[in-house]
Amino acid sequence: MDARLRRVNKEIADCKNDKTSNIKIDLIDDSPFHLKGSFPGPEGTPYQGGTFEVDIVIPESYPFQPVKMKFITKVYHPNISSASGAICLDILKDAWSPVLTLKSTLISLQSLLCSPEPNDPQDAEVAKHYTTSKSSFDDTAVYWTQIYAGGPGPQGKKGKGTTMGKEPRDEIAIAGLERAHVEQFEALGFERSKVIDVLRRLNYRGPNVAKLSEDRVVEELLK
Amino acid sequence: MSSDYEISDDDENYYDYDEDMIDGTQDEEEEDGDMYMDTYGDDFKVAPKNKRKPYEIEYESLSQAAVEKLMQEDVEHICGIFGVDGSTAALLLRHMSWNKERLIEKYMDNPSKVLVDAGVTVKEPSSPSAPVRSHSSSNSNSNANNGRRPTRSTSKLIGLASGSKSPKIPTVSPPALRPSKPTRPTPFVCPICFDDSPDLKPLSLDCEHSFCSGCWTAYVSSKINDEAEHCIRCMAEGCALVTPDPFIRALLLVEPTEPVGEPSLQKENVATWARFQELLVRHFVASNPNLKYCPYPSCTNTVSCPGAASKASLATVVPIVSCGRRGFGITEEMSQSQPVGMGLAAKEHKFCFGCPIESDHRPVVCNVAKMWLKKCRDDSETANWIKSNTKECPQCQSTIEKNGGCNHMTCKKCKHDFCWVCMGPWAEHGTAWYSCNRFDEKGSVEARDAQSRSRASLERYLHYYNRWANHEQSAKLSVELYTKTEKKMEDMQITSALTWIEVQFMKKAVEEVEKCRTTLKWTYAMAYYLARGNEKELFEDNQRDLEKAVEDLSELLEQPIEAENIPTLRQKVTDKTVYVQKRNDIVLEDTAMGFLEGRWKWNVAVEGFDEPEKVEF
Numbered sequence: 001m002d003a004r005l006r007r008v009n010k011e012i013a014d015c016k017n018d019k020t021s022n023i024k025i026d027l028i029d030d031s032p033f034h035l036k037g038s039f040p041g042p043e044g045t046p047y048q049g050g051t052f053e054v055d056i057v058i059p060e061s062y063p064f065q066p067v068k069m070k071f072i073t074k075v076y077h078p079n080i081s082s083a084s085g086a087i088c089l090d091i092l093k094d095a096w097s098p099v100l101t102l103k104s105t106l107i108s109l110q111s112l113l114c115s116p117e118p119n120d121p122q123d124a125e126v127a128k129h130y131t132t133s134k135s136s137f138d139d140t141a142v143y144w145t146q147i148y149a150g151g152p153g154p155q156g157k158k159g160k161g162t163t164m165g166k167e168p169r170d171e172i173a174i175a176g177l178e179r180a181h182v183e184q185f186e187a188l189g190f191e192r193s194k195v196i197d198v199l200r201r202l203n204y205r206g207p208n209v210a211k212l213s214e215d216r217v218v219e220e221l222l223k
Numbered sequence: 224m225s226s227d228y229e230i231s232d233d234d235e236n237y238y239d240y241d242e243d244m245i246d247g248t249q250d251e252e253e254e255d256g257d258m259y260m261d262t263y264g265d266d267f268k269v270a271p272k273n274k275r276k277p278y279e280i281e282y283e284s285l286s287q288a289a290v291e292k293l294m295q296e297d298v299e300h301i302c303g304i305f306g307v308d309g310s311t312a313a314l315l316l317r318h319m320s321w322n323k324e325r326l327i328e329k330y331m332d333n334p335s336k337v338l339v340d341a342g343v344t345v346k347e348p349s350s351p352s353a354p355v356r357s358h359s360s361s362n363s364n365s366n367a368n369n370g371r372r373p374t375r376s377t378s379k380l381i382g383l384a385s386g387s388k389s390p391k392i393p394t395v396s397p398p399a400l401r402p403s404k405p406t407r408p409t410p411f412v413c414p415i416c417f418d419d420s421p422d423l424k425p426l427s428l429d430c431e432h433s434f435c436s437g438c439w440t441a442y443v444s445s446k447i448n449d450e451a452e453h454c455i456r457c458m459a460e461g462c463a464l465v466t467p468d469p470f471i472r473a474l475l476l477v478e479p480t481e482p483v484g485e486p487s488l489q490k491e492n493v494a495t496w497a498r499f500q501e502l503l504v505r506h507f508v509a510s511n512p513n514l515k516y517c518p519y520p521s522c523t524n525t526v527s528c529p530g531a532a533s534k535a536s537l538a539t540v541v542p543i544v545s546c547g548r549r550g551f552g553i554t555e556e557m558s559q560s561q562p563v564g565m566g567l568a569a570k571e572h573k574f575c576f577g578c579p580i581e582s583d584h585r586p587v588v589c590n591v592a593k594m595w596l597k598k599c600r601d602d603s604e605t606a607n608w609i610k611s612n613t614k615e616c617p618q619c620q621s622t623i624e625k626n627g628g629c630n631h632m633t634c635k636k637c638k639h640d641f642c643w644v645c646m647g648p649w650a651e652h653g654t655a656w657y658s659c660n661r662f663d664e665k666g667s668v669e670a671r672d673a674q675s676r677s678r679a680s681l682e683r684y685l686h687y688y689n690r691w692a693n694h695e696q697s698a699k700l701s702v703e704l705y706t707k708t709e710k711k712m713e714d715m716q717i718t719s720a721l722t723w724i725e726v727q728f729m730k731k732a733v734e735e736v737e738k739c740r741t742t743l744k745w746t747y748a749m750a751y752y753l754a755r756g757n758e759k760e761l762f763e764d765n766q767r768d769l770e771k772a773v774e775d776l777s778e779l780l781e782q783p784i785e786a787e788n789i790p791t792l793r794q795k796v797t798d799k800t801v802y803v804q805k806r807n808d809i810v811l812e813d814t815a816m817g818f819l820e821g822r823w824k825w826n827v828a829v830e831g832f833d834e835p836e837k838v839e840f
C-alpha cells in the first residue's frame with residue numbers, strides 16, 4: 001500500500017481512538033487527502049467554548065513536506081487571517097518535521113490560540129488591535145467565537161453589554177470598535193459601513209483614539 | 224581554387240586560419256578539427272599562450288569536477304588542522320559558508336559549540352557533569368574530548384539493532400513517538416510510515432532518532448529535489464543534526480552487494496545524488512566571490528574570475544566570460560567532440576561575471592548597462608506615446624493631452640491658463656479669442672523654450688533607444704541569417720569547385736556580424752550616458768566606423784550567389800570580415816582602455832564613478 005495512504009489512514013484511526021484529546025478528523029469527500037479537523041477552543045482564552053474547524057490538505061510528498069492547513073471557522077487572532085483563515089505558524093513551513101502528525105499539528109494550532117504572537121502577525125489589523133488594547137481585543141475575539149464558533153458569548157458583566165445576546169450580527173462588535181465612536185462619525189452623515197471600515201483600518205481603539213484627531217478620521221472618510 | 228587572393232597581413236589570426244584551411248583539405252580530418260578548435264577558441268579561451276586583448280579579462284572555466292576538487296582541497300586542509308574526518312570537515316565548512324579563516328578562529332575558540340551549531344554533534348544537556356563553557360575552559364580536557372569526538376566515523380548507518388553503543392551523553396529529549404530504548408526486543412515501528420514489517424531497516428544519526436530507510440530516502444529526496452536544500456536535518460522535530468554526505472550517499476546509491484531495488488526508482492535516486500552534488504557545488508560557488516556559476520540552463524560549469532570579484536573593479540573592467548560550453552542541454556562530450564557543423568546554432572555560454580546580464584554587454588560597464596536597461600524597461604513605450612500626444616503645462620510641467628475643445632487650455636493641476644498653439648499665457652492673447660496669431664510674445668517664447676528643452680531630452684533618449692533596439696532586433700534575426708547562410712554555403716559547394724571547408728568564410732562573416740551588432744547595441748547605451756566632449760566625439764567616430772563596416776558586410780551576405788561571382792564574393796567577404804573585426808577591436812579596446820585610464824565622464828551619477836561636474840547632454 002502507498003506509504004502516504006497508510007500513514008494518513010493510521011493517523012485518522014489513531015485520532016478516532018483517542019478520546020482524551022478532543023481532536024477530531026473527518027473526511028470531507030471520498031479522498032483521504034482532503035480532511036476537516038476540529039478542536040475546542042482552549043480554556044481560559046477568548047476562544048473558550050467554541051469549536052474551530054480546520055481545512056486540511058495532504059500534499060503528494062506528505063509527510064516529508066508539511067501538511068496544508070487553514071481555518072474554516074473565522075477566528076479573531078493576530079496570527080490567523082481574519083479574511084481567509086490562513087495560518088502563520090513555523091511548523092507549517094520550514095520547521096515542519098516528518099514526525100509531526102495531523103493530530104500534533106492540530107494541537108499546535110490549539111496552543112497557538114492560547115499564545116498569540118502579535119510581533120509576527122498574519123493579520124496586521126488584528127495584531128494592531130491586540131497590541132493597542134488587549135481587553136478590547138478579547139471582547140472582539142469572544143464575540144467572534146460566539147457568532148462563528150458557537151461560543152457562549154460574553155460572560156458576567158465583562159464586555160460592552162450592548163452586544164450581549166443580540167441576534168442580528170453586530171458589525172461594530174465584529175470590527176472591535178466602540179459603538180459611541182461609530183455613532184459619532186455616523187452623525188456627520190457618513191454611512192455606517194464606511195465608518196466601520198475606516199475606523200478599523202485606523203485602529204481607532206483604546207489610547208489610539210486620543211492620537212487620532214477627528215479631522216484625520218474625516219479626511220480618511222472623504223477619500 | 225582561390226590561392227590568388229590576398230589578405231592583409233596585419234590580422235594574423237585570420238590569415239593563419241585561412242591558410243590552414245586550405246592545407247587542411249588535403250590532410251586528414253583530424254587536423255581540421257584541431258585547427259578549428261584553435262582558431263575558434265582563441266578569441267575567448269584564456270589559454271596562457273594566447274595574448275589577451277585589453278578588453279578581455281583573465282578567467283578560467285571550471286567543470287563541476289574541478290570545483291569539487293577545490294572543495295576537496297579545503298576539506299582536506301580542515302581535516303589536517305582539526306583532526307576530524309572528511310564529512311565532518313565538509314559540514315563545518317558549509318556551515319561557515321566556506322570561510323576557512325572564520326571557521327578556524329571559531330573552532331579554536333570553542334570547538335564543541337561550532338560542532339553543535341553545524342549540526343555535527345548533538346547538543347549536550349546542561350547536566351552538572353558538563354563543564355560550564357567559557358573561554359578559559361575551552362582547552363580543558365573534557366571539552367577537548369567532546370570536540371574531537373569522532374562522531375562521523377560512528378554515524379554510518381547505525382541501526383537500532385546494530386549492537387549497543389558506547390555509553391553516551393543523553394541527547395535532546397527524544398520525541399515521545401520513539402519506542403523506548405530498554406525494550407529493544409520490541410519490533411521496530413517506523414514513526415513516519417507506521418510500517419512494522421520485520422525486514423525494515425531502521426537507521427539513525429548520532430541522535431538515535433530511528434526511522435526506516437525508505438522514509439529516510441523519501442525525505443532526503445524531497446529535500447534535495449523539492450527544496451534544493453543541501454543542509455538536511457534529522458527528521459525528528461527540533462533535532463538539529465545534519466545528515467553527513469556518506470549517510471545520504473548510502474541511502475541513494477545502492478551498494479553492489481545489496482539487492483537491487485526497482486530500476487526506475489534506482490535511477491531516480493542516482494539522479495537525486497547527482498543533484499545533491501550539484502547543490503553542494505552551487506553553494507560553494509555562491510560562497511566564493513571569485514566564482515560564478517554558468518547561468519545557462521542545465522549547464523554545470525563554473526567560471527573563476529578573481530579580476531572581477533570586487534565591486535570596485537567593475538568600474539574599470541567589463542568581465543565578460545564564457546564557461547567554455549556551447550548550445551543548450553547538450554552533453555559535454557557532444558559539445559566538445561563536434562566543434563564543426565553545429566557551430567552555427569550552438570551558441571557559446573557567454574555571460575557577464577559582474578552582473579546578472581546573461582550576454583555580452585561590452586564595451587559598457589555593468590552599472591551603466593544596468594541603468595540603461597532599467598530606463599528602457601520603464602520609459603520606452605510611454606516616452607514614445609508622450610512624445611506624439613502631449614505637451615507640458617508651461618507653469619507646472621504636468622504632461623497634458625489635448626483630447627478636444629479649443630486652444631484655451633486650463634491646467635487641471637495648477638489652473639494656469641495658456642494657449643495650446645503658442646504655449647504662451649492666455650491673458651496675453653487679449654481679445655484674440657480662440658485663435659493664435661501671436662508668436663513673439665515674451666511669455667510664449669519662454670514657454671516654448673521650456674517645452675522644447677523637455678522635448679529635446681525625450682528626443683535624445685529616443686534617438687539612442689531606437690538605434691539600440693534596431694541592433695538588438697538585427698542580432699535576434701541572426702538565427703534566421705544563420706540558416707540562410709548555411710543554405711548558401713551548401714549551394715556554393717554545389718555550384719562551384721569550393722569544398723566545404725572553403726565556404727566557411729560565410730559562417731565566419733555571419734558570426735562576426737552578430738558579435739559586432741552586440742557591441743554596437745551597447746555603444747548606444749554608453750553614448751547616451753557619456754558627457755559631451757572630445758572623448759565622446761572620438762567614441763562616436765569609432766562607433767560610426769564600426770556601424771558602417773557592419774552594414775556593408777551585412778549587405779554582402781544578403782546578396783544572391785551566382786557561380787561566376789563566387790571567387791570575388793569570397794574575396795570581398797573575407798576582406799570585409801577582417802576589416803569589421805578590426806573595427807570592433809578598436810571600439811572595444813579603446814573603450815576598455817578609457818575605463819582603465821578613467822577617461823570616460825558621464826552625464827549622470829554612476830555608481831563607482833566620480834559625480835559628474837555638471838549635467839550637460
